[in-house]
Amino acid sequence: MKKLLPFVIVLFLFACAKKETPIEKSISEYVKTNFKDPASYERISIEVLDTVTVAKKIKVYESKGISHEQFDNEPKDKFLYYTVSHKYRANNSFGAKEVYSDIVSMDKDFKITGSHSVDK
Template identity: 30%
Template structure:
């Protein structure tokens, strides 16, 4: 009996420690998967934020590579981005969106277990999944 109580207390403690984004993933699986019982989490990353300055830096790097800029030129252009946004009165660290990288297995509509690697986008308070993109 003592072992059973200890196991129950441990299970409750572990469930209570669940992060809001983990609960959002669990809720999404239960509500949207064909076979939620087949879901197996392989890896669930920590939430990441994508800011205006990160987006702008990615765009500059992509343009620089496409146009054959030197690594130094790309670096110098990316270093100008933050001061540029600040000069416009914009906050370069404003968050555009939040996401977690998620790898899992689940049965498809045919019943075959399939490995998925995706980005799961979250709302501002990390309590709901807003969309999913394959990686």
């Protein structure tokens, strides 16, 4: 019985561990390789804001009066990218914790293709 208890505890811990989604995994990998202090990173929230297709991109271009001829021969339902809201805490360059909000773009394989900070 004593030998079984540690096994049951470990099994319980693995069962309770939340599995990362592909988007969360991509952001975690980005943090590990690109942040100055990745150990200070604390995720607050990750939320998919939009799935951008050719039709949505054309609509945006038209509203801004920009030519959209590069999309004219593309299927309107063709996927272009995801936009994801990413809010987190991390140490700044002085070592103090700050809250950050970013908008991240990801391709169909959840590879990060761009990111920009959202003003507070």
